[in-house]
Amino acid sequence: SRTRDHDDLATPIANVLHLAGEATWTEDPATVTAALKSGHRAAERILGRSIPFGDIWSPTKR
Numbered sequence: 001s002r003t004r005d006h007d008d009l010a011t012p013i014a015n016v017l018h019l020a021g022e023a024t025w026t027e028d029p030a031t032v033t034a035a036l037k038s039g040h041r042a043a044e045r046i047l048g049r050s051i052p053f054g055d056i057w058s059p060t061k062r
């Protein structure tokens with residue numbers, strides 16, 4: 001695949017369907033980090049706000 005294929009997969013469809021997973025993370029695909037970060041990005045897009053990455057690990061901040 002080409003670099004822009006990852007970007008295409010990461011682009012929300014009709015701003016409704018958000019895909020996550022290692023293949024959607026252009027900088028470092030095929031890693032656990034890519035899967036985690038892409039899920040974080042999709043959650044931020046759905047909620048429409050920034051979520052500090054550290055909050056993911058803190059149950060009291062959800």
Ligand SMILES: Cc1cc2nc3c(=O)[nH]c(=O)nc-3n(C[C@H](O)[C@H](O)[C@H](O)COP(=O)(O)OP(=O)(O)OC[C@H]3O[C@@H](n4cnc5c(N)ncnc54)[C@H](O)[C@@H]3O)c2cc1C
Nearest residue numbers: 020021022023024028029030031032033034035036038039
């Ligand atoms: C042998 C091996 C070693 C690895 N070692 C490392 C490592 O050391 N470090 C590292 O960072 N990464 C490593 N990786 C890569 C890492 O495991 C993956 O990049 C990461 O798990 C991808 O996560 P994901 O959630 O995007 O996809 P996945 O973990 O593949 O999750 C996709 C899920 O979707 C499910 N699914 C598929 N099709 C359907 C369907 N039609 N309907 C419903 N469910 C479906 C699958 O069953 C699966 O559970 C390794 C991978 C392999 C195979």
